[in-house]
Amino acid sequence: MNVKQLLTDDRAVSPVIGVILMVAITVILAAVIGTFVLGLGDQVSESAPQASFSFDFNMTNSPGNVTITHEGGETLESGNINATGDEGSGLTGTGFTSTIQAGDSATYGDVQNGETIRVIWTNPAGGSTNTIARATAPQ
Template structure:
């Protein structure tokens, strides 16, 4: 019994055992494409988002319809911003911007105690800087000046925007007119 002949029949000769070069190329291209897709997913952050997402909170702004431009004074409320539902919002993580018919935008946040002395505008609330704003909390946007402050012309239009700073997302945006 010649085992070399049996071996050649079972395993095949050296010429018969070779893999086709085309199959090798196809396998290498497939591996390269899969590897490129995995690397692209990490580089382009297409995978799970590890950053903080904006809270899903519902706010409402009600302008003060009795605002009187001739008699406006310190502490007069321009309107009330209230949290009507949804997720609680960390006060240290938001900025409230007011823009419109004013010289420059107003930015109110926890670092300036929600007041802009240069613009004579502030938010009054019972919420502390380290608290979360939860359902039922409200802010009064008040004039912090003995005069009319920034809101000095009738029928001016303004925009109030709440920005979640960690995610750089707008939580609330509204326009109002005095």
């Protein structure tokens, strides 16, 4: 056996590197395609909007009412916004109308003492929901 020939022989290097590159490209393509086929790509861009709300409770009568005001942040579509009480109890009132911009408010009734009121955003693309604001009525 000639040792000098073994050290200078590089015939197998190119096919091995080619196979490794092809496997890497295949794995990357499979991951990208799989993400979009399973619908995970759409969920990445659909996150809850950034908006702040204030709650003004009027509990002089029982049950009382709450005025929810959009203080700032993103403009929201009223069809994607809902206000609920504890355990999903229904609040009375017309709610927000059309688009909700900073300064817009809505008044809801049937608020009980100590009840937590939540502003819930529903994702129009997938129906998932996020609580974007909450406050508890005084006792």
